[in-house]
Amino acid sequence: MRPEVAPFAAESDLRKAKITGGKVFASDFRVKDIAQQLGWPDECAHALIIRTAFIDRPFVRLNVERLGPQNQPFRTITADTLAEHGLDNTAGTATGAGMLQLCPPNRVPQYLSQPLAILLFQDFLTFRRAAQELREDRGIVSYGTPTPIADERSTAELLTDWRLLIAPAILSTQHYLLSLSQHQLSSQFDHGHLRLEKDQFTRADVHDPVANAIYEELLKMAPGEFCIETTTFTQQVDPAFLEPETGLAGVQNGTLTMLVGTQAPYADLKDIRKAVAAGLDNPAIRDVKILSVDLGGGFGGRDKSPFVVQLAFAAALSDRPVRLAYDRFEQFQAGLKRHGSGVHTLISAKPDGSLDRALVHFVFEGGAELNLSTPVMQLGALHATGFYRFNKVSANGVVTRRPVPIVGSMRGFGIPQVVFNIETAIDKLATLKLNRDPIGVRRQNVLQYDSDPQKADRDIAGTPLCFHVANAEVCDRAAEHHLWKNRDEIRREGAARGLYCGVGFAGCMEAYGTSGDSQYAAVQLELDGQITVWSQSVDLGQGARRSLGKVAADTFRAPADVSLGNAEPFVSFAEQLIAKGTTYGHQATAASKTAFFHVHVLRQACDALIRLKIFPGIRELVNFDTSDEDLFDAWRSDGFHVGEGKPVSLSTIAAHLDRTSAPRFAIAHGYFSNGWSRATFMDGERSFTSFIDALGFAKEATCQATLVPTQGDPIFPPAHSAVGKTRVPRSAYAAGGHLVVVEIDPKSESLRVTAAVSFLDAGDAITATILHGQVEGGFQMGLAHALFEQLPPASGQDRFVNFDRYIVPRASDVIAIDLETVLLPLPEGGALNELQANIRHKGAGEITMTTVAPAIANAIAHALGHHDEDAWPSALPIRYKDLKIRSRPGA
Amino acid sequence: MLRKTTDVSLVINGQLHDLGDAPADMHLAHYLREVVGLTGTRIGCSIGECRACTVLVRHSPTEPPTTKQSCMISLRHVNGWEVTTIEGVAVGEQLHPIQDAILHHDAMQCGFCSAGFVLAGVVACEQMASLEGQDLDTVVEAVTGHNLCRCTGYARYRSAITQVVASYAKKKSSDTPSSISAHFGAAVSRDRFLSTEMPLRETLSSDIQDALRYVPLFDNPLLELIRLLRDAAEIEHSLLVQYLFAAFSIKTPQYAALAGWPSHRYGGRPLHVLGVAIEEMVHLDVVNNLLFALGVAPHLGRQQFPYEQEIYPFDFKLEALSLETIAKYVYVEASARAVDPDAQTNEEDKLFVERLYKVLGTTRPNRIGSLYHKIEAVLDQLRMRHPRLIDFGLWQRRLEEVREEGESEHFEFFRSLFDGTHPALPGLEVWDPANRDYPAFKLSVTSGLPLTGEPIPHHKHPALRHLGNLHYWIVCMLLDQSYRRGGRFHNAARRHMTGPLRSLATELARDGEGMPFDVLPSGYAPGADTLVNLQLTMSMLGEIAFAEKRFAAFLPFDYSSRCALETTQELRMTS
Secondary structure, three states: OOOEEEEOOOOOOOHHHHOOOOOOEHHHOOHHHHHHHHOOOOOOEEEEEEEOOOOOOOEEEEOHHHOOHHHOOOEEEOHHHHHHOOOOOOOOOOOOOOOOOOOOOOEOOOOOOOEEEEEEEOOHHHHHHHHHHHHOOOOOEEEOOOOOOOOOOOHHHHHHHHOOOOOOOOOEEEEEEEEOOOOOOEOHHHHOOEEEEOOEEEEOOEEOHHHHHHHHHHHOOOOEOOEEEEEEEEOOEOOOOOOOOEEEEEEEOOEEEEEEOOOOHHHHHHHHHHHHOEOOOEOOOOEEEEEEOEOOOOOOOOOOOOHHHHHHHHHHOOOOOEEEEOOHHHHHHHOOEEOEEEEEEEEEEOOOOOEEEEEEEEEEEOOOOOOOHHHHHHHHHHOOOOOEOOOEEEEEEEEOOOOOOOEOOOOOOOHHHHHHHHHHHHHHHHHHHOOOOHHHHHHHHEOOOOOOOOOOOEOOOOOEOOOOOOHHHHHHHHHOOHHHHOHHHHHHHHHHOOOEEEEEEEEEEEEOOOOOEEEEEEEEEOOOOOEEEEEOOOOOOOOHHHHHHHHHHHHHOOOEEEEEOOOOOHHHHHHHHHHOOOOOOOOOOOOOOHHHHHHHHHHHHHHHHHHHHHHHHHHHHHOOOOOHHHHHHOEEOOEEOOOOOOOEOHHHHHHHHHHOOOOOEEEEEEEEOOOEOEEEEEEOOEEEEEOOOEEEEEOOOOOOOEEOOEOOOOEOOOOEOOOOOOEOOOOOEEEEEEEEEEEEEOOOOEEEEEEEEEEEOOEOOOOHHHHHHHHHHHHHHHHHHHHHOOOOOOEOOEOOOOOOOOOOOOHHHHOOOEEEEEEOOOOOOOOOOOOOOOOOEOOOOOHHHHOHHHHHHHHHHHHOOOOOHHHOOOEOOOOHHHOOOOOOOOO | OOOEEOOOEEEEOOEEEEOOOEEOOOEHHHHHHHHHOOOOOOOOOOOOOOOOOEEEEEOOOOOOOEEEEHHHOEHHHOOOOEEEOHHHOOEOOEOOHHHHHHHHOOOOOOOOOHHHHHHHHHHHHHHHHHOOOOOHHHHHHHHHOOOOOOOOOOHHHHHHHHHHHHHHHOOOOOOOOOOOOHHHOOOOOHHHHOOOOOOHHHHOOHHHHHHHOOOOOOOOHHHHHHHHHHHHHHHHHHHHHHHHHHHHHEOOOOOHHHHOOOOOOOOOOOOOHHHHHHHHHHHHHHHHHHHHHOOOOOOOOOOOOOEOOOOOOOOEOOOOOOHHHHHHHHHHHOOOOOOOHHHOOOHHHHHHHHHHHHHHOOOOOOOHHHHHHHHHHHHHHHHHHOOOOOOHHHHHHHHHHHHHHHHHHHHHHHHHHHHOOOOOOOOHHHHOOOOOOOOEOOOEOOOOOOOOOOOOOOOHHHHHHHHHHHHHHHHHHHHHHHHOOOOOOHHHHHHHHHHHHHHHHHHHHHOOEOOOOOOOOOOOOOOOOHHHHHHHHHHHHHHHHHHHHHOHHHOOOOOOOHHHHHHHHHHHOOO
C-alpha cells in the first residue's frame, strides 16, 4: 500500500482565485468537482455529528425517530458500528489516555461535545433541516440518570497544589532545573532529564540530591527586597480561523480519498489509516489518499484535528462519498482551543540588578486528551523564564485533563501564557524593587548567544545558545525608541486630557521548529524552461506557496509553480532512505516552518540541480568549459550569456537534458536538530557538499529518483550532550518584543492601544509584504488575546457560541493603532553561525503575537503610576473594571 | 412549517433566477453555494457577524447597491433583488479596482474573508460615487468595518479599499436618485376604497358568522379587513416583544437551547423561545405585507404594556419566563378547540387544560386563532368583489400558514414547556421558583422613558434601557420602511434586534432588570411621506450614536457600535 497526500490546486499564487470566487478551500469543493477524476458518483451524503451535552450521565441511545419523518438519516454510525466494521475508535487520540473518538452507548461521555454518533443524510436540505432540529434538541439523545460530579477545581486551587508539586499521577508534567553555580551545577543538557518520583527529583532516572537541594533552596524564596511574586491567569482561546472545518471523502476501488485542508496531512494520514484499518483488517479500503487544499486559516487549530478521523469513519461506512462540514457553532463547540493557564513565579535579583533565582510553577488547563496538550505544556516550560539568564531556576509545568472540548495546539504553543507572567514580573521587579528602567534591567540580563558553547549562555534546559538570537538587540532598539524615551511625556500629555496613558515593553525569545525536523523538497526544470517545486508545507495564509515559489523563481530567474502538501515524490524517496537504515522521521510537520526549514531544503535541491545537472548541460551545449561562478554571473532572465551566440535559455537546456536522458528533477532531504545535517555527495566525478543528508536525481518527477552516493556518512549535529544524553529540546530561537502605548479613559471606562512597535528577529524577508503581514496579523491576535477573547466558562456545553458573543477585533479596533515594525538584521553568519548552513531567515509566525499582552499590561501599570504590584493586570483578557486605579491621571 | 417558494425571482450576476419550488427556509448563501454553485460566497459564522458571505444587492437601478449578509436572508425575502456575488465582480479578466488594490496591497492572508471584503469595497465605491460630500472614512467604516479577518491586521485591506473608494468620490454620479421605484409598490385599483353594493354583513354567511361568533363592524370588506389586519399586527407585535423579553430572561448557558440563538432557521417548528419570536416577526411581516399590498400603510403600533385586550382574559405584559407566563403563551397560541375543556377527549389533554386554567385563573375561551379565521373569511369576500386586486390565493396560503404555525407549532412548543417535557427541561418541577435549576432570571421592568423634562440618569440601568429602547424603535422604523420597500431593510432590522438589542437585554437580565420595550409615543412613521420617514429613521440612528457616546462606560462588551453606523449608511443610499 502506498499512502498519498497530493495537492489538488497547484498554482503558484491563489490570491486571484480567492478574490474572484475560484475554488480554493475545502469548503468550496463539491463532489461533482472531483467525481470524474476519482470515478465517484455526482451526489454525496452529508454527515452530521451528534455530540454530548453532558458528562454526568451515561449516553444510553439515540432516538433518531424524533427527527421529523422527512429529516431522517439513511445511516447512523455509533461506536458499536465502528466495532462491527473493524474500525478503530481510538485512532487520532493520545496514546495511553484511553480516549475514544465516539462515545459508546451506555457509557458516560468522556468530555463535553464528545461525538456520540455520525448521521448520514441523503441530501443537503434534509441535512440542514435535521441539523436545525438537532441543535434545537428534540431529545434524540437518551441519557441515563445523572450522577453528581464534584465541582471542577479552579485553576487557582490547582496551582496552589502544584506549588507543592501535588498533581494526579496521570497528568503530564515537565520539570526544568538549571543551576549555573560552580559548586552546584545542574542542567538537563549536562546531567539528563529531570523527573519527579515520590516527591524526589531524579536525573536520568537516578536520584539527584543536587537537584533536590537546589529545589529546596528555591522553595525558600519569598517576596522581599529584591524578590517579586507574580501570579497570572490567561484564558482559553479559540483559534477562530474563519473557515469552519470541512472535507469530502469517498471510497472507490479500495481507495479512500479525502479532500481536506489540514495543517498536518502526514500525521493525519497515519491517523486515518489507523482509523479505517487500511490495508490491515479492512478489505474494502486498501489505500488512503489525501487531496490537500489551502486552509481558510489554521493558527495551529487544524494540527491533528479529530475532524479528519470523523470524516474517514463516515466515508468508510457510507455507500457514497460524504461531505462533513462544521458550521461555526460546531467549530466553537468542538474545535481545538488554546490552553488557559495559571502561572506563579518568584524571581529575585541582586542589588546590582542581575537576575539571580527563579521558581516557576504553572498549570495549563487541558481538555480531552486528543491532541498535542503535553508538547504544548513542555514548550511552555522551556520558555517559563523568558529570555533571561538566572543563576538558579526551577520551572515546573503540569497540564490538566478536563472533560471539556479538546485543548491543544494553537499559535504560540504554550509560550504566550508563561511569557505574560514573566514579562510582567520582570517589569515589576525592575520598577518596584530595583527602581530601574525596566528595559535596562532586561538588557542587563538577557541571554546572549555565542558560537562557542563555552561562552554561550544557556537556555533553561542548559542548552548552550550557539545560534543567533537577537535578545540584546531587541532591548537596545526598544530602549532607544522615541516612544520609550518619551514615555513620561506621553503619560503627562495624556493626563492633561484626563486620560491615563502609559508605555510598556515586553520581549521574549521563542523557539521555532520542533526538536527534530525532517524536511523534503524537490524541484524540476520543465521543458518550457519554467520551474516546478514540490514541498511538504501547506498554505494556511502564511504565504508558504508564494515564498517557496519566489525562492525558486529568484534562483532560476524563471517562473515557478509550487505544489504543496505532497506525499509523492517524497514517499518513494523516503522508502529508499528507510531501506538504507535512516532512523529519523519522514513525515514533516507543516505548521509555520516555511522560511527556515522548507526554504532551506528547497534551496539545497535547487543548488544541486543547477550545479550538477544544469551547468554541465550548458557546458555540453556550448562546448565551453567555465566555472560555476562564471555561469552564475552569466545568468540573466533570458538565459545564460555564454559564448558569442544567443543566450542559452532554460528551455534549451531542458530540451538538451531531456534528449540526453539527463535528470531535470532533484529531490533532497534535510534534517534539523541542533543544526542541519550535512553531506558530501559524489555525482560521478563531481563532489557537492550541502547541508542536507540525502539527494536524488531523476529524469523527471514521475520517475524513481536515484540516490546520489555520499562520501562517508552524512553528518548530523549532536542532538544531545555527551554527558546528559538527553535530546536538546530546542536550539534555534528568534527574539522579539513589543512596545505599546495605552490610553485609559475613565469617563468612557475604555482601554485602548494607540501605538505599538513590533521588534522582530526574523532575518531577511523572502517577501516583505508577507513578513509584514505576519507582524500585523500577529499583533492583532495578540491584541485579541489581551483585550478581547473570552469563551463562555462551560465551553462545550454552551453549543451556541458564535462571533456575536466571542468578540475578536474588527478593523476599527486595530487600524487606528500606529503599528511600526523594526526588523533586526542577521549577522553575516546568518541564523546558525559560520559553522552551519548560512540561513538568512527564521521562523516568525508565532513570536509576532506573544509579547503583545504583557506589553499592554506593563503599559497599563505605567499609566496607573506603578502604584503597587496590582497596578499590573494579572489576568487576561484585561477589562477596565479590573484595573486598580488609585489616583488621578498623571499622578 | 416548510414553505415552498413559488413566488420569488431574483437576478444573480445578471441572470434571472426564478426560484420555482426552491425551499423558502433556505437562506440566500446556501442557495448560491449549493443550488447555483457559486461557492465563492463563503460562510464563516451563519449569523451575519463575520461578513464572509457578503453579497452586493441592488434594489433599484437608480440607487447605489448595499451589502447584505447572505447567510441570514431567507429566500422569501429576496424577491426582485439584483444580487452580485464575488464571481460577478470582475468583467472577464478585468478585475474591479477593489480587487486590483487588494492584490496590489497584498491585503489578504488565508483569503477566506477576502470575497466579503471585495464585495463590501465595491459597494463602498458605488455609495461614495452616488452622493457628494460624504466623509470617506465614515463610508468605508460603515460599509466594510464589520467584516472580520482573523489573519491580518486589517490595515492593508483598509488602505486598499480606502484608496479606491477615494477615487470614486471624485466622480459625480450622473444618475439622480429618483423617488421610490414603482415596482416596490402594489398596483391596486382605485375602486378598492369604494363602498360596495353588497354589505359584508349580508354576504358573509350566517354560518361563518355564527361559527366565528363574529359580526363585521364595517360593511366594506376592505375597511373591515384593514381593521382586522391592524389588530393582528398589534397582536403579533406584542407577542414578538413578549417572547423576546422572555428569551432574554432565560439563564444561559444552562438553558441556551431553550433561549435560542440568532441564526437563520431551517425548516420545522422552533424549539426555542427566540425562534418563536423570530416566527412572530415573520407573522408580523405577513400581516403588514398584506396591508401594504392592499395599498394601506404598515402598522407597527401597539399599546404600551401592560394592556388588556378584550381578546385576552388576562393582562398582557412583559414578564420573565415562568409557569404563569408560559400558560398565557399556551393560551394565546392555542386554537379554540385545543383549550376548550369540553373538547378534550383523552385524560392527558383534559388534565392539561385543567392545569392550564388553574394556573391562568380563568376559563374564558381563546379567540386569537379565530382572528385569522375572520381575516381569511373577509379576504374571501374581498376576492369575490375584486378578484384581481391582489393575488388572493397567495395571501390565503400565507395567512393559513401563520394561523397553523401559531395553533400547532407554537402551541405545541409552549405546551411542552408547560408540561415540562421540553428536552431542555429536566421536568415539570423545574418551574417551582424554589428549584435551584429554575430556568429564568426574575426580571423587574422599569420604563426607559424619563419623566417629562428629566434627563436619562447617568447610571447603568437607565442608560441601557434607553439605548435598548432606541434600538427597538429603530427596528420598528426599519420594518415600517422595509414593508414599503420590498423587505430591503429586514436584514438591518434583524441586525439591530439580534445584535445590540440582544446584548443590552442580556446585560440587563444579568442584573435582574428587563428591557422595557417602551412604545414610541410619536409612532414609527410620523413623516408626511416616505422620504421624510426615511430621514427621521436616520435621525433615530443618530440618537443611538449620541447615546452610545454618552453612555459608553455602561456598554456591554459584546455591544457593537458599528451597527447603527452601518444602517445609517444603508439608509443614506436609499432614495
